[in-house]
Amino acid sequence: MSLTPGVAQTRAGNTKAPATPTPTRQRSGRSSHWGATAILVLGALYCLLPVLWVLIASTKTPGQLFTTFSFSPSFTGGLTGNIRGLLDFKDGLFLRWAANTVLYAGVGALLTVFVSAAAGYGMAKYRFAGRELIFRLILAGVLIPQVTLAIPQYLLLAKVGLVGSYWSVLLPSLISPFSIYLCRVYAMAAVPDELLEAGRIDGAGEARLFRSVGLPLMLPGLVTVFLLQFVAIWNNFLLPFIMLSDDSRFPMTVGLYALLNQGASQPALYTLVITGSMLSILPLIALVLLLQRYWRLDLLSGGLKG
Amino acid sequence: MTSSLQPADAADLAVGRGAEDRRRRTFKAARIAPYVFVLPALILFIGFLLIPIVYATWLSFRANRRSGGGILGQQSETFVGFENYVRSLTDPLLYDALGRMLIYGAIVIPTMLGLALLFALLLDLPRVRLRSATRISIFLPYAVPGVIASLLWGFLYLPRVSPIRRVFEQIGLPPPDFFTTSSVIWSVSNIAIWGGVGFNMIVLYTALRSIPTELYDSAALDGCSERQIALRIKIPLLAPALVLTGIFSMIATLQVFNEPQTLSPLTNVISATWMPMQKIYTDAFVLNDIYSAAATSVIVALVTLVLSLGILSFLQRRAFGEDR
Numbered sequence: 183m184s185l186t187p188g189v190a191q192t193r194a195g196n197t198k199a200p201a202t203p204t205p206t207r208q209r210s211g212r213s214s215h216w217g218a219t220a221i222l223v224l225g226a227l228y229c230l231l232p233v234l235w236v237l238i239a240s241t242k243t244p245g246q247l248f249t250t251f252s253f254s255p256s257f258t259g260g261l262t263g264n265i266r267g268l269l270d271f272k273d274g275l276f277l278r279w280a281a282n283t284v285l286y287a288g289v290g291a292l293l294t295v296f297v298s299a300a301a302g303y304g305m306a307k308y309r310f311a312g313r314e315l316i317f318r319l320i321l322a323g324v325l326i327p328q329v330t331l332a333i334p335q336y337l338l339l340a341k342v343g344l345v346g347s348y349w350s351v352l353l354p355s356l357i358s359p360f361s362i363y364l365c366r367v368y369a370m371a372a373v374p375d376e377l378l379e380a381g382r383i384d385g386a387g388e389a390r391l392f393r394s395v396g397l398p399l400m401l402p403g404l405v406t407v408f409l410l411q412f413v414a415i416w417n418n419f420l421l422p423f424i425m426l427s428d429d430s431r432f433p434m435t436v437g438l439y440a441l442l443n444q445g446a447s448q449p450a451l452y453t454l455v456i457t458g459s460m461l462s463i464l465p466l467i468a469l470v471l472l473l474q475r476y477w478r479l480d481l482l483s484g485g486l487k488g
Numbered sequence: 489m490t491s492s493l494q495p496a497d498a499a500d501l502a503v504g505r506g507a508e509d510r511r512r513r514t515f516k517a518a519r520i521a522p523y524v525f526v527l528p529a530l531i532l533f534i535g536f537l538l539i540p541i542v543y544a545t546w547l548s549f550r551a552n553r554r555s556g557g558g559i560l561g562q563q564s565e566t567f568v569g570f571e572n573y574v575r576s577l578t579d580p581l582l583y584d585a586l587g588r589m590l591i592y593g594a595i596v597i598p599t600m601l602g603l604a605l606l607f608a609l610l611l612d613l614p615r616v617r618l619r620s621a622t623r624i625s626i627f628l629p630y631a632v633p634g635v636i637a638s639l640l641w642g643f644l645y646l647p648r649v650s651p652i653r654r655v656f657e658q659i660g661l662p663p664p665d666f667f668t669t670s671s672v673i674w675s676v677s678n679i680a681i682w683g684g685v686g687f688n689m690i691v692l693y694t695a696l697r698s699i700p701t702e703l704y705d706s707a708a709l710d711g712c713s714e715r716q717i718a719l720r721i722k723i724p725l726l727a728p729a730l731v732l733t734g735i736f737s738m739i740a741t742l743q744v745f746n747e748p749q750t751l752s753p754l755t756n757v758i759s760a761t762w763m764p765m766q767k768i769y770t771d772a773f774v775l776n777d778i779y780s781a782a783a784t785s786v787i788v789a790l791v792t793l794v795l796s797l798g799i800l801s802f803l804q805r806r807a808f809g810e811d812r
Contacts, residue, residue: 232644235643251651298529308525326541329743330742333769333772335540337543337782357533416633446753463632470631471631
């Protein structure tokens with residue numbers, strides 16, 4: 183964001199003859215200005231529409247939901263009533279789902295970052311027998327969809343007797359070939375060999391080098407990997423959907439889906455689904471907006487060349 | 489270790505035994521270290537990726553058979569060869585699902601990437617207002633998981649609640665029905681497009697920002713319009729990022745499950761075998777035929793792998809052909 187005015191200035195400043203700008207360029211620039219802004223605003227409205235709707239709809243009591251125009255908010259205490267109803271639902275099951283989501287997506291993504299950072303760093307900074315084979319395996323893993331793996335993972339975990347436990351969702355989420363790939367690309371770019379050599383001459387062990395040289399230098403890339411993986415786990419609906427049957431272990435997505443399913447026969451539950459959706463996306467939107475400035479997405483598009 | 493070595497360090501002996509010793513030890517540590525770093529990932533990779541695939545493949549060649557016959561007959565798992573594959577590949581329901589998936593992909597991928605590219609190019613224009621506000625708004629849906637996006641859109645579609653239908657009625661137009669057999673695929677596609685445009689836009693926009701602006705300046709001096717700069721300079725330079733977003737969109741298309749599954753309680757036009765992944769789910773958990781489900785899983789995974797490798801090498805050859 184802060185770059186934008188600077189770029190505009192250099193572009194204007196670099197024009198050799200500012201006194202005699204070509205009229206065609208100026209005209210096209212001015213017309214694209216409002217046209218482009220209008221298209222972007224339309225796009226923004228399209229993207230905001232459902233989010234605005236859920237904010238408004240969650241202020242409605244179950245009766246109002248079906249009788250009033252759902253884009254005009256109600257101020258009759260519907261929102262507090264809905265939130266209370268949601269928190270009271272089955273002794274606070276909703277909060278359970280929120281905590282479970284934090285466990286699966288938050289703790290899961292954090293552990294993935296550690297596993298992937300170590301593997302990526304190891305493959306980027308050392309030459310060892312089998313390195314190419316492992317890297318090729320991981321690249322092939324990137325191309326296999328998570329969802330097609332969910333049923334094989336279920337079949338295997340059913341054999342081991344882990345189905346239904348927290349582990350059955352957490353463990354399969356920890357392996358992310360794409361995260362490993364990104365960590366390797368980032369470690370190659372961000373951790374100079376000279377620094378590691380200097381550390382070795384000073385007598386630092388390999389684990390210490392990773393902890394105090396590798397990890398800090400890789401941090402911006404790791405934030406990106408964390409966010410991508412957080413969203414990926416939180417988006418993977420099929421895995422918890424097939425693994426879990428006890429609703430106290432559900433993440434938010436499976437819980438709200440189950441509520442919606444019951445809502446087909448009890449429309450009063452729709453209000454709970456809407457309020458629950460609203461409450462669950464707000465923290466995530468806040469997280470993404472907060473962390474987006476630390477994103478290194480050039481990692482993604484640069485990755486193909488590396 | 490360090491304490492015994494320090495005297496050698498302090499004295500700085502050129503051929504001290506300590507230094508020699510340490511060099512050998514660090515050499516050995518440096519040889520073992522990479523394996524230790526890679527080990528956790530490798531164990532998880534083998535345990536939750538490789539073994540499940542191998543196990544599913546094994547199961548896909550097996551089935552429950554009754555031996556003996558009559559009421560006393562016992563169910564037991566036996567090897568049946570390619571029987572599951574034949575059954576899966578001759579099931580018309582699978583082809584219906586694959587057909588829907590192709591239509592869905594043909595709607596979603598070009599629309600989503602086209603809009604993402606358009607927004608990225610517009611954001612990169614020199615004199616655009618509301619740049620960061622619109623960029624963040626368009627990116628916002630990335631934070632909303634597919635299931636919840638489908639819940640929100642599902643209510644916007646649902647006849648009894650839909651504000652869109654209400655607006656049409658107010659103006660006096662016939663309200664659109666989002667849940668007919670022909671319109672529902674557009675309704676599902678819209679959710680995927682809504683969820684994916686922002687992320688792809690940011691990837692493309694980030695790639696655009698890394699292009700040195702001198703390129704545009706010289707083009708502008710030569711009298712190029714912004715449109716020509718976009719078409720002749722920016723889009724060709726975006727090729728690697730477009731390949732990447734294209735492949736990820738294709739993989740996402742092959743595994744579409746969340747959106748139709750979440751909408752299905754709201755309407756009866758989405759069957760239990762509407763998309764390939766839903767069919768696999770239904771085979772495995774509703775019909776309790778894990779063997780067929782395993783066979784179909786293997787087919788879908790193989791098709792994905794072959795398609796993405798094929799497209800990757802084809803596009804890379806085309807996109808980077810001049811470099812080699």
